[in-house]
Amino acid sequence: MGEPFIGEIRMFSTPVHMLEKIGGWKDIWLPCDGQSYPTNRYPALYAVIGQIYGRPNAYSFNVPDLRMCAPMGASLSIGNLGSKEGSNSVTLAESQLPIHTHSIQYLINANSSSYTGTPGSDVMLTRLNAPPLTYSGNMLLAPAFITGGEGLENYMDSRTITSYGQDQANIAGHENRQPFLVLTFAIAHDGEFPQN
Known part of the structure; x- marks a missing residue:
């Protein structure tokens, strides 16, 4: 050696x-x-x-x-000898996300739990005032896509707009290391x- x-x-x-x-x-x-x-x-x-x-x-x-x-060779552009730089994971800010789209889901009819991504005169975003209405607290349950009711705020159901990647509540740092x-x-x- x-x-x-x-x-x-x-x-x-x-x-x-x-x-x-x-x-x-x-x-x-x-x-x-x-x-x-x-x-x-x-x-x-x-x-x-x-x-x-x-x-x-x-x-x-x-x-x-x-x-x-x-290990990385010392350089003024990287950092002083002995400094620790970089990160094992990175959480992106909203401004760093790429341009992307979301699709909207429509109910096919007021009494159906089926939905489609294609707009038309026979589909709807809401089934308010369309029986049967089933509530859990202030939230109108499936198959409604925009929920709410008289005297209640309208809440968009999580199925109305499809998610892009991870849900906002579950965003965590993504792996940032080379092999x-x-x-x-x-x-x-x-x-x-x-x-x-």
Whole structure:
């Protein structure tokens, strides 16, 4: 494998708990899991990476946390070395939704529970005043598509306009990650000290 540079990060195809059973592995490597370590125990690694990945107090420092992260080359347009950017999921605002359409469903006749998406003179959006009317509280039940009644506000039945994607009440962040392969990242705390 060759002696690593202190601060070098390598990928392993084996879980940390198995790597730690390999003789000498822990003498060189620490998992990249964001953990804090004492500066006096790993002075060479601290001299190389310093506080770039966090420092909870004056006597310890953090190693990089590459769990659930994809490494990216440092760049002014992306962020400073050690910064965490991006998001695993994104919830779109209404202004970000693409232009789209919804279809309207019409009752075929007042006494029917059948409906159609085609408008015409023999179809309706409502069956108000058309028996039989069945209410649950203030809501007129199926097969009405626009509900309400005398003295009641009119509520549009959820079947009147077809939904587009998820219902507004159930919108959650959508997956925002590229395809990935999960590996173990580890950073060398011992080895060759990098020269300036």
